[in-house]
Amino acid sequence: MDRVVRTDLDGRWFGTGHSTLTDPAAAGDEAAAAAITGADPVAVFVFCSVGHHTAEMLDAVRERVAADTVIAGCTTSGQLGGGTVSGDGVVVAAWGGDGFAVRTRVSRNIAGRLRDSGVEAASCLAAVGHPHRALLMIGDGLAANQHDIVRGAFSVAGAAVPLVGGCAGDGYAYERTYQFHGGRDGVEILSEAVVGVAIGSDAPLGVGIAHGWRKTGSAMIVTSSRDGRVHELDGEPALDVLLRTLGLDESSLDDGDAFRHAAFLHPLGLSRRSGEDIRLIHDWDRSERSLICLADVPQGALAWLMEADPGSLADAAGQSAGQALDMIGGRQALGALVFDCAARRLTLGDDGVDRENDGLLTAMPTVPFAGFYTNGEYARVRGALGMHHFTVVTLALA
Structure with a gap:
């Protein structure tokens, strides 16, 4: 079957695009054109390999967004989009329509102040008053003691707001990762930063967490x-x-x-x-x-x-997606973001990655999804815990 890259439900839409063109600007334009097919996108997420993280690539994305669109993202150790995985390239996920609110806050120079950076990143939640909320965070994947970021965020979000997201990668080099934050007027390319994205929705949001170990x-x-x-x-x-x-x-x-x-x-x-x-x-x-x-x-x-055996490890992706869909209470999912551990990709190998993607496609056959391979996953449905590794995290939007 042809892979669904866009849904439209009652005026709310979600789209994804994936490009492996070698020119960063061309890749950004191709991925954004596929993802941003609805009017006035509220949020646009850009995940790309190191080397594609150029101002020209992000400029190509900016040209397709609205005046108040939030742009956030990072470099990765692999991209997921359209049911395929790339080592080099760009993935874009976007959504818009009635009943959404997205606000951001970026915390810079986080070394030595990780807990405070979590507090700062999570402070964007105060600007979102919708009945369903989640805090998405994108962090520096080389920051030590990443759990302190979660502790800081928890002190703001409390026990009830779901937490999702991932830590940026750099293709397994472990030298420097990059985070993106901005909008149509400009996107910063940062390091040693945490980007907090508060998501508000009139419809449910679902979070799935599975690892297969x-x-x-x-x-x-x-x-x-x-x-x-x-x-x-x-x-x-x-x-x-x-x-x-x-x-x-x-x-x-x-x-x-x-x-x-x-x-x-x-x-x-x-x-x-x-x-x-x-x-x-x-x-x-x-x-x-x-x-x-x-x-x-x-x-x-x-x-x-x-x-774990390769089968149970790969099957966790479908389990994570299924949990996220269960949380939206039987409603049709508009789209999903997936945060998968980079170490899982190495451990699974090509055959395992294919099986993992088959699991996502089976769980979400009519749902567009995109994401990236992380240096650590943020995920919490309730409670104070929320830092993971070797885990697949899914955020589903109804």
Whole structure:
């Protein structure tokens, strides 16, 4: 079947566009032309590979928006749009019509003040008074302790407002990521920033969160940790515990890429009432014998090493989309944004990514969707938690 790229329900519309043209300006124009087919877009999201993040690309998008359109986005480690994935290119998602309100706030120079940056980014919620609200955040994917951003946002949003979004990537280089914020009169290309987008709607908004991982082995207590650095598990050096559990010896640390791949396949799962939050083991300190994650691993937490087969990992995408659709109470979905972990893309490989996209298409056969592969996912339906890795997050709009 031909992929749906636009819906129109009672004057509300949602469209997506995906371009892999090598010229950034041409790619931006092609993706925007496909996505922005309705009058007066309220919000336009632009997700692109590093190299396509040029002023010329964003100028091409700006030429197609209205005077009060919000433009937000970032660089990625892969784009999702139209049921396909690209490593290099541009994806645009846009919506408009009656009953929507979108307001933004950008927090700059966030290093060393992550909690305050979350407060600043979330402050845009005050300008949205619709019956259904969500806070979407786009952060710098290289910021340490990203959970502090969530804590700051939570202090503003409270426990009831859903939280979604993702952290920018740079094609797995882990050098510098970029965030976009602006409108028709100009779009800033930023680093070390968090963009908060308050979404208000007269119709329901749905959030889905799924990862496909399952526990393996015995539960462990995080006996010593600070932020995302785990020093001890069950009173032993955390790196030693991981090596033993994976059946590896000290020499395996000599090949950093190979060991990192093994660690990717066995992230930490933290016990939560709704399941497990996944913490990607991103690095390690050989002298300290510690493990380094990109989000908090609280001391005293109950944790397991996790495992997954390619099927269960890929199927999580469809599960996430299904949860988001369930939350809108049986209404026809207008469109969806998808935030998928970049480490999942590496782990799944091409065949797994195809299966993952098939799951999204099966769950949302008549719903246009677009998104990107992130360096971390923001997602919370209720409660104070909301930082994830190795997870697929879906926002559905009715």
